[in-house]
Amino acid sequence: MATAVTQEVLGRMEPPPVNAAQAFDVERVRRDFPILHQQVHGKPLVYLDNAATSQKPLVVVDAERDFYLHDCANIHRGVHELSERATHKYEEVRRKVQHLLNAPDLHEIVFLRGTTEALNLVANTFGRRVLKPGDEVVITAMEHHSNIVPWQILRDEQGIVLKVAPINDAGELMWDEYQNLLGPRTRLVSVAHVSNVLGTINPLRRIVEAAHAQNIPVLVDGAQAAPHLPIDVQSIDCDFYTFSSHKIFGPTGVGALYGKTRWLEALPPYQGGGDMIRSVSFEKTIYNALPYKFEAGTPNIGATIGLGAAIDYVTALGYENMARHEHDLLSYGAERLLEIPGLRIIGTAREKASVISFVVAGIHPHDIGTILDHEGVAIRTGHHCAEPLMHRFNVPATARVSLAFYNTREEIDRLVAAVEKAKGLLG
Amino acid sequence: MADLTGLYQEVILDHSKRPRNFRVLDDATARAEGYNPLCGDRLTLYVRLEGDKISDIAFKGSGCAISTASASILTETLKGKTRVEAEALFETFHDLVTGKLGARDNLGKLAVFSGVSEFPARVKCATLSWHTLKSVLAGDTAPATTETEDAEDQAAR
Numbered sequence: 001m002a003t004a005v006t007q008e009v010l011g012r013m014e015p016p017p018v019n020a021a022q023a024f025d026v027e028r029v030r031r032d033f034p035i036l037h038q039q040v041h042g043k044p045l046v047y048l049d050n051a052a053t054s055q056k057p058l059v060v061v062d063a064e065r066d067f068y069l070h071d072c073a074n075i076h077r078g079v080h081e082l083s084e085r086a087t088h089k090y091e092e093v094r095r096k097v098q099h100l101l102n103a104p105d106l107h108e109i110v111f112l113r114g115t116t117e118a119l120n121l122v123a124n125t126f127g128r129r130v131l132k133p134g135d136e137v138v139i140t141a142m143e144h145h146s147n148i149v150p151w152q153i154l155r156d157e158q159g160i161v162l163k164v165a166p167i168n169d170a171g172e173l174m175w176d177e178y179q180n181l182l183g184p185r186t187r188l189v190s191v192a193h194v195s196n197v198l199g200t201i202n203p204l205r206r207i208v209e210a211a212h213a214q215n216i217p218v219l220v221d222g223a224q225a226a227p228h229l230p231i232d233v234q235s236i237d238c239d240f241y242t243f244s245s246h247k248i249f250g251p252t253g254v255g256a257l258y259g260k261t262r263w264l265e266a267l268p269p270y271q272g273g274g275d276m277i278r279s280v281s282f283e284k285t286i287y288n289a290l291p292y293k294f295e296a297g298t299p300n301i302g303a304t305i306g307l308g309a310a311i312d313y314v315t316a317l318g319y320e321n322m323a324r325h326e327h328d329l330l331s332y333g334a335e336r337l338l339e340i341p342g343l344r345i346i347g348t349a350r351e352k353a354s355v356i357s358f359v360v361a362g363i364h365p366h367d368i369g370t371i372l373d374h375e376g377v378a379i380r381t382g383h384h385c386a387e388p389l390m391h392r393f394n395v396p397a398t399a400r401v402s403l404a405f406y407n408t409r410e411e412i413d414r415l416v417a418a419v420e421k422a423k424g425l426l427g
Numbered sequence: 428m429a430d431l432t433g434l435y436q437e438v439i440l441d442h443s444k445r446p447r448n449f450r451v452l453d454d455a456t457a458r459a460e461g462y463n464p465l466c467g468d469r470l471t472l473y474v475r476l477e478g479d480k481i482s483d484i485a486f487k488g489s490g491c492a493i494s495t496a497s498a499s500i501l502t503e504t505l506k507g508k509t510r511v512e513a514e515a516l517f518e519t520f521h522d523l524v525t526g527k528l529g530a531r532d533n534l535g536k537l538a539v540f541s542g543v544s545e546f547p548a549r550v551k552c553a554t555l556s557w558h559t560l561k562s563v564l565a566g567d568t569a570p571a572t573t574e575t576e577d578a579e580d581q582a583a584r
Contacts, residue, residue, distance in 0.1 A: 282583060364491035366466045367435075370549060374431045380464050396467030396489060426443070427491055 005377030024321045029408050030311075031058040043376030046411040051355055051402030052380050053246045054227055057311070060250055063309035064302045074298055076085040076275055092303050093308035094291075097256045100311050105142040105261055111299050114255035115223040118242035119190070121257060121294065122219050123150035125267040126188060135161035135187045136207040140165045140173055140202070141392050142195040142400040145385040146403050147221045151190070155414075161185070167392065170197035170350075171347040182214050189218045193225035193241075197400065198347025199330075201229070203330060204236045212237065212276045217263065223247055223255075227404065228326060228353045232317040233258050250310030251303035257294075263288050265303070286358045304346040308412075322405040329403050333412045337401075340419055342427070345391050354403035357384075361417065365399040372399075373424060376416035433542030434549065438500075442478065445493035448485040448502035460570040461488075463551055463561030468494045472559045479509050491552050492553065498556035500536050510564055517557050524553045 030036055038045050043180050047055060073082035075090050081174060097109045113116050131137075139149050139165055154160045163186075165178040182189070189211045196203050208218045217239035217254065222231060226243035233241050242265065244255035259267075269276055269287055274297030278286040287293045314322065333356055337343055342361035369381035378398045383390045390397060401415060441532045452473030459472045470488030474481055484502045489495075499522075505513050520526035520537055526544030534541075551573035562571040 354492070364466070364468075366468075366491040366549070366552060367493070370434065370546060371431065383464070387467075390467060396469070424438065425431075 005233055011264055017402045020074050024325045024405075026027075026405070026406065026408055029317070031092065032059070032345040036406060040376040040378070041374045046375075046377040046407075046414045048403065048407065048411070049378045049380050049400045050227070050404040050407075050413060051224055051247070051384075051400065053252065054249045054404055056249055056251065056306070057313050057408070059333065060306045060309045063308035064251055067302045067305045068217050072302075075301055076292075077171050080394075086301055089308070090299075092333055093146075093304050093311070096311045097258075100226075100231065100315070101256075102234050103258050105233060108258055108261055108264060109289060110257040110259065110264070110291040110294045111304055112242075112255050112257055112294075113253060113300070114244040114246070115221055115242050116244075118240075118255060118257035119146050119219070119221060120150045121269075121270045122190075122240055123154055123261075125270055127154045127158060129267050131158060131160050134161065134185060135399055136161045136163050136181075136183065136185045138165060138178075138186055138191075139190050140178070140179050140187045141167045142171065142173075142198055142200060142389055143190075143219065144196050145387070147190055155387055155412035160187075161419055164388075167200075167346070170349050171178075171195065171200045171206075172349045172351075173200075173202055175206075179210055182211060182216060184214075185218050186211075186214065189216055191218065192221045192223075192354045193231075194222075194346065194355075195386075195389075196206070196224045196226065196355070197357050197386050197389050197398065198349060199352040200347060200349035201225070201351040201353055204238065205324070205349070208237050224353065226353070227314075228319075228323060243413060245303060245307040248307075248310055251299040251300075253426070254303040254307055261290065262292060264294070268354065269293050269296070319404065325405050326403055326407075329407055329409065329412060330354045330356070332402060332409055332414070333403065335417045336412055337419070340416065340423065342423070346398050356401045356403075357398040358401070359395050359398055360423065363399045363422060367426055368399045368419065368422045371422040372418045373417070375414065375421060377415050378416045379415075430542065430545070433577050434546055435543065436539045438536065439492065439496040442496035442499040446486075446495050446499040448506075450485050451487055451515065452483060452485040454483075455485075456565065458469055458565045459462040459559050459562035459567060460564070461555045461572070462570045463494070463555050465489075465551065465573075466491060467554065470494070470498055470556060470559060472498070472556060472563055473501065474560075476485050476510070479511075481505050481508050481510070481513060486556065487526045490555070491550055493552040497540065497553045498559075500539070501556045501560060504535065504537060505560070509535075513560065513564060519560055520557050521554060524550050 024402045035055050071085040075087040077083055094109050098106050099390050151162045155162050163181045165181055166174045168174055211218050219240040220238045222241050223241040226248045239260050241258040244250040276288050278288050324329040344359050346357040363380040373378055382397050450471050455476055457472035458473045463491040465479045468490030470486050473485045485496045506551055524540050524543040543549055555573050558573055559571040
């Protein structure tokens with residue numbers, strides 16, 4: 001049986017991904033993603049919903065599968081072989097995340113369910129340990145609901161004040177207004193690295209510098225940045241940074257939070273349970289060391305191991321190669337879409353990742369989404385978990401195209417033809 | 428395979444581009460707001476009840492083709508109907524767009540929405556105005572929402 005499994009695994013192995021020195025070969029890369037090669041409503045799939053979740057290369061699926069086939073055991077517990085293997089593989093991924101983010105210390109990487117849980121962890125623990133009624137937290141007008149609602153919960157329960165830095169019509173942070181919001185009661189700035197709707201890349205270094213000048217720590221929601229940009233938390237100098245595995249071509253259900261040691265040490269535990277303790281008695285419990293203090297209960301071990309494979313994959317591919325290809329697609333996509341009369345792009349920041357939100361005069365985004373789906377083109381329509389942003393641009397919703405390195409110019413052409421078709425039908 | 432022309436039928440396209448009874452009803456006896464947070468569709472439904480009878484009905488708002496056409500056809504269908512008849516039509520319409528009911532002869536213009544059941548993601552677009560109607564008749568002041576599905580509904584999809 002074991003031999004059969006091994007042969008099956010070997011038989012499905014693809015050649016290793018291209019290395020950074022080679023030219024970017026999108027057709028070769030696409031072969032690593034079996035899911036892309038299917039028909040939807042009788043048409044070849046064009047997957048342009050990568051900001052919602054990205055697809056997974058076979059190496060990621062195989063890594064998770066191999067864990068369940070060969071190494072499945074709980075971590076940090078057993079003395080037996082499988083548990084040691086599982087623990088080793090799981091902790092190896094922590095090292096990979098540390099390198100991906102260029103974090104100084106391994107214990108500064110906390111595994112969680114994803115970006116949402118990480119933002120909630122900081123809101124909850126920072127809220128309990130640091131924030132007093134009247135203290136202010138600054139966010140921006142382009143935040144995802146997951147970087148709005150946790151602060152509103154604190155506002156409603158603890159009386160903190162939530163301040164929102166405005167954005168201009170291009171979707172860029174208004175610098176002077178942001179700076180003016182920072183004051184003696186500001187205790188934290190929490191900001192998206194990249195907007196999930198507009199694609200805007202925020203000037204993190206400047207944001208952090210301005211905050212640190214007043215001793216204000218900065219939390220960064222990197223969910224939309226990690227799939228597109230190399231991240232260096234030491235260069236950014238942020239106090240917290242978080243991203244989700246599933247947006248960076250890994251499995252769903254896991255993500256990571258980086259926190260500076262002094263902050264992670266200062267903050268209380270988020271959840272209580274196994275693994276986060278050193279010793280428990282009914283009188284007194286001693287919490288575990290970092291990062292385990294924040295990792296209560298059995299984590300998503302299989303998905304974490306898949307995340308490790310995803311990090312290896314994007315690292316081998318090279319952010320520079322990915323970015324060059326995506327940038328070409330972004331400009332080509334914007335150019336082609338703007339040829340459509342009545343189409344308006346929402347989000348035209350100078351620094352932009354590969355997201356194109358748009359509206360078409362006279363056609364609701366939901367109808368565009370349904371018609372595109374029937375052409376095999378998957379996009380997201382709606383408010384993208386950023387309702388305040390919809391109000392800012394005075395639209396009920398947008399259609400959003402979000403690109404990944406495995407998308408092609410031909411797929412952009414299919415998208416444009418499908419939008420034309422929607423116009424023909426409903427315009 | 429779900430048929431796109433089954434969803435966007437001529438009658439639906441016509442009503443979405445030229446919605447009927449699309450106005451504020453100044454002498455309305457009741458009104459209610461409907462909001463679908465998922466797609467941002469919003470509408471206000473105005474009803475004038477004379478005794479038990481809907482003597483006039485109109486709506487304003489913005490939404491997708493399906494929700495606009497649904498509201499438009501709702502107003503046409505319900506004008507002159509009694510409260511009880513309107514409530515029965517709500518059930519019929521709901522069953523129709525969720526695929527629990529085949530297209531039948533006695534559905535009148537509502538039958539054009541039979542294609543919606545093939546598009547689970549669009550059912551809420553079609554039912555928004557009907558949920559709002561329910562609010563109007565019940566005298567609810569909170570905006571109607573289509574977000575009433577529970578886990579059982581989701582699993583049944």
